[in-house]
Amino acid sequence: MAGRHPMENRWSRRQFIGRAAGGAIAVPSLAAILAACAKPGTTESGGGSAAAVGLARPDNPVELPLNGDPIAASTPIEEGATLQVYNWDAYMYKKVLKAFEEEYGVTIEWTTFNNMEEGIQKLVSGQIQPDVFFPTTDYIARLVESDLIQPLNLELVPNLASNVWQSFSDPGPFYDLGARYTVPYTIYTTGVAYRRDRVDDADASAQGYDLLWNPDYTGEIAYYDSYRDAIGMALVRNGVMDPNTGDPASITAAKDSILEIINDLDGQLRINGTFAKLPEGEFTVSQSWSGDIVGAKWYLPKGTGEDVLGYWYPEGEPGLIGNDTIVIPTTAQSPRLAHEFLNFFLDEQWGYTNFADWNGYQPPFTTIDPDSLIADGVVAPQLNKAVVTEEMFTTGLVQSQLAPEVDQLWLDAWSEIQAGG
């Protein structure tokens, strides 16, 4: 039993807690010890099902195993419930939430996280038990494997089939074939936002990613403070066209590139660079999700025209692209109402209102047509590259789940960045 750690191989904390309940310091039960005797690391590499079917990639789509059955379509809607929504800050239009509250006579409580890691961490620890959660796609397999999200009953989400790009329901996205657990919330590309009153469009196109590394903008550069997005773009900028790479040298180079922004170019790592600070004029260039630059118009000071906002995204070569999802955690108190919530945000009208009047992140609706978005003034003409189309997904670079040892490389690089190098 040398080197047995009572919890070395437990991936289900709930099981362990079940055994140790009542006396957390008690010596673990026989079952726990036996389980712990398995050779350390056997369940670690790649993590369970992911190891079996490989990590989900666009060229390796996975069908997630079903954890039990979805709720029955006949389940009554929980009346007067409080729906716990766990999402990014400023990522949903309060008016739409209010409309949902009124339509169903319920209360919504909206809790936010600052980055995906914090969101996952609190969910996994069970500290937050939401009815609806908005994860990025790279966490889906792990959420399923640890039984943290429940399968959907798509009969209760008819809008998925009727309003959303077909690829999201049939065959379904690469990370969740058949849309067993997820519906898409928004789609976005990751490019570079810039102030058109300080950088002209032709110059921006010529510079591309190097906008963010241009000493001319020293002190006026913003970069996202989320490790996958930050390191991901630095990789692509350095010519590594795989935002999920496990190559240590590439990761180190990407890390050094980001440290260059921080230390040599006085740049700042922050979440609000594009949507809040660029329009206010604090930054000239910023790493930008397409939705952030579309939504940035709401933050323009009085008297500043929307035409100062520019967005660059690579043409002729693949760029970073992705989508966020909505899921229903296993612990949801009102799973039926949660299904309604998913359906509500995939509603042609409400989903569009949420996008057009508030957050700028586009839902993958078949009814949304790039030209009419510009004609309707939702997207300024010069931001046409910020509109996402279904075709872009066929060639785009998608951030997806990393193997644990690769993830550790990324996180180590990130620690070093956070420590200021």
Place this chain on the structure above:
Amino acid sequence: MASAEATAEPQGGKRSREDQAAGRGGAWFPRWYWPTFTLPGTLWLVLLFILPFYTVLSVAFGTVEPLFRTPLPVYQPWYWSFGTFDTTLEKFYVSPAIYQEPLIRTFAYVFAASAICLVVGYAVAYYTARYAGRFRVPILLMLVAPFFISYLMRIYAWQSLLQPGGYVDDIWGIFAEPVNWLSGKPVTVILGLVYGYIPFMILPLYGSLDRIEQSMLEAGRDLGASPFHTFRRVTLPLSKPAILAGLVIVSLPMFGDYYTNDLLGSQNTSMLGNLINLAVFQPGQGQEAGSLTIVLMLIVVIPMGYYLRETRRAAERA
């Protein structure tokens, strides 16, 4: 905060009171009577102060679950493994020593900020106690006023003052090139720290200076000492305990501060507190969060011990 020191200064003379407690007091009260009063508070602290710290050890010396790599604490010390803790420690001194700079920064910022707190705080406290006259009460009110609005709110207000195009920029711009104060300038972070903690320095100093009798100073002058001399020989020694208490009280929380830098600085001004805060919410870094917390504890244990010892000494002297 000044009263931490006051706790330790029984005016009544300790010996005589102890005699009373043991003698006549004992007749009135059963042995268990007074300990019972302390029992709820003591139990509370054991459960919610000592036990949590044991959890930190269990997390730091524990393991992680493989999927999300959240920490799995190990509560039995005989199963503890120190691998992660060692790895974390090595980040401070084994090349590339990525945590070395934040550590040095932490000490440098805390040192600079405490020093500024002391100099400015002493001047303000001295003026208020000695020269403020009838303005003393209004000044005191203004000194405590910042306590009434959330620290976060005040730092947030500084953020808006300091951002490009803010008022600081406007004024600074008259004299010099505009500076991007919020892009990780040590001076911004240090002044932010001073701003946040200086009231904790001023109030004990004021309390102490206020208690120095006017007559003591006059005695000094009567004996021919210059004002400077009086200050050095009378005022300064008498306020020394308050200076030390103030320094400890402002510097201890600074060591764990992360939000000042979060709102006013950047990665290249990040401190130990920032590393801990990031690790707490980063998957796979839970153990590191625990390990770094232990490191922080080791750092502050010396000033804390010093403070507690001085408190006890002051009690014994009185």
Place this chain on the structure above:
Amino acid sequence: MSDVALDPVVDSTPRRPRLFRNPWRKPWGLLLVTLGYLLWSLIPVVIAVVFSFNAGRSRSTWQGFSLRWWTGEPFDALFTDPSLRAAMFQTFRLSIITVLIAVPLGTAFAIGIDRWHGRPARGANFMMLLSFVVPEMILGVSLFLMFTQLIDNLIPLGTTSQILGLATFQMSYSVVIVRARMLSIGPEYEEAALDLGARPGQSLRRVLLPLLSPAILASVAVVFADSVDNFVIVRYLSGTADSEPLSVKIYSAARSSPTPAVNAAATVMLVATITVVLVGYLLYRRFSKGQEPADVGGFAQV
């Protein structure tokens, strides 16, 4: 510091007016530093309040007066955004309950530790003082790990755990304040009561507690104000949205997309805290009348 006191006769020597002859002559530098400091410390507070009335979204450029962020905006003003209101209520709820727990526990502890001597008493006192000086960050992370790991969500993050954490952190304040008062009263009054035949419970209720009331009130005000201000502990221990107090909301807002509505909320808190402290001060003056000179300075010290 009473040993410093000299013969009071010296105090009334005719030389005294010399100090007042020209009080502004010497400390010009000190005066400047003091005024500069006061400006420096108060301007951000004023700015925070003033910008809650800004007509624009900016919190750094004044765009005219408006109540937009108090009532005007349909979803984002203080009185129309339920999450901001909830955050304010949460702040008050936490602070009030913390006072109700920490002050009685701390007072009892201070009384007991003052009268109880011996090794265990020293141990308990040491632990209490340790909790007084330990950086909040350490306590916050430790409690977070304990609530999430050791007792695994037995007490979920949120109001309950926040109160437990705050009370732990604040208890030592009231201990320190009440203890200081205990030391200055000494045991004589109580002994007199006991000599006159009062039972221990009576002497506690009728003699000791009334004598301690100014200190108890002071600790109520301090614990309340400091709980309202707390950020580190309440953030680590907050769970769902309804358990996030205002300080946490301000932090999140400052890092994403702050609006002047946050300033409005902070203004309300400012007024509330000042009210509580002012009421506390007035009561303090009242209770401590005739016992010892109580000026703002004495109050401020705690």
